[in-house]
Amino acid sequence: MDEHILITNIQRFSLHDGPGIRTTVFCKGCGLRCPWCANPENLESKPESYVKDGKQGVYGQHISCEELVREVMKDELFYRQHGWGEGLDALPGGVTYSGGEPLLQADRLEPALRALRDAGIHQCVETSLFVPTEKLELAMKYIDLFYVDIKILNAERCATVLHGDLERYLTNVRTLFAAGKPVVFRVPVIGGYTDSAENCKAVINLIKRYSPLKVELIKEHNLGQSKYISLGKTPLDLHTVTDAFMEEYKDEIVKSTGVLTEVCKI
Numbered sequence: 001m002d003e004h005i006l007i008t009n010i011q012r013f014s015l016h017d018g019p020g021i022r023t024t025v026f027c028k029g030c031g032l033r034c035p036w037c038a039n040p041e042n043l044e045s046k047p048e049s050y051v052k053d054g055k056q057g058v059y060g061q062h063i064s065c066e067e068l069v070r071e072v073m074k075d076e077l078f079y080r081q082h083g084w085g086e087g088l089d090a091l092p093g094g095v096t097y098s099g100g101e102p103l104l105q106a107d108r109l110e111p112a113l114r115a116l117r118d119a120g121i122h123q124c125v126e127t128s129l130f131v132p133t134e135k136l137e138l139a140m141k142y143i144d145l146f147y148v149d150i151k152i153l154n155a156e157r158c159a160t161v162l163h164g165d166l167e168r169y170l171t172n173v174r175t176l177f178a179a180g181k182p183v184v185f186r187v188p189v190i191g192g193y194t195d196s197a198e199n200c201k202a203v204i205n206l207i208k209r210y211s212p213l214k215v216e217l218i219k220e221h222n223l224g225q226s227k228y229i230s231l232g233k234t235p236l237d238l239h240t241v242t243d244a245f246m247e248e249y250k251d252e253i254v255k256s257t258g259v260l261t262e263v264c265k266i
Helices: 065-079 102-118 133-139 155-162 166-178 197-210 225-230 243-257
Strands: 004-014 022-027 048-052 055-059 061-064 094-098 122-127 145-149 183-189 214-219 261-264
Touching: 004 065, 004 102, 022 065, 022 102, 048 225, 061 065, 065 094, 065 102, 094 102, 102 122, 102 133, 133 166, 145 166, 155 166, 166 197, 183 197, 183 243, 197 243, 214 243, 243 261
Parallel strands: 022 094, 094 122, 122 145, 145 183, 183 214, 214 261
Antiparallel strands: 004 022, 004 061, 048 055
């Protein structure tokens, strides 16, 4: 198990990155450039120097799959505890891969994915799905639950705003659901980017078509500001959507699709 992956952090006792108590592995590198990204330190597929509070540091370190497994298994006791609710809330904790885009490193992650599967550890991934389909298919052998973003569903705007190939995304969505994989859709609701009537309608149609386990609406936030500054980048300047809009959007999704939907609190 000598493959190495590039990560920025291993966050323990995470409660918002999947069911139960989880350890989240933040993988570095992403093919998109979403203007609202809260994790700019995870965009580039290489270590980056930063300056924060007068101190210098580096975002990103290479870690072997063996080291990764050893680190996350320190929390094994928490993973074995199941929830007390129904559906997703009844699942055990485990390990979640976030980023950046973790599936870009699926081939290098495979030894760790296999080892944790064989140990009976529940594994989730948070993904944009803007990745080669063969990387998704590799991850599907091991990942128990997929958290998939729905961002911009107009091909031209997807390319110009996100630098993403919408057809690749839609192909990967079809691939996941055709294989019967459990999916939760996450919808970032960003003023001026994803909140148009056209995009909201397209999002609802996609949800209706595939009927995921759940939909989570995520309002824009500025929690990544200090990281932009530490990298010498321009901080975020986002247009706020109202709480009322979020509730109306949620109600419309439920009314149109019948899928459990909630507004997530960050």
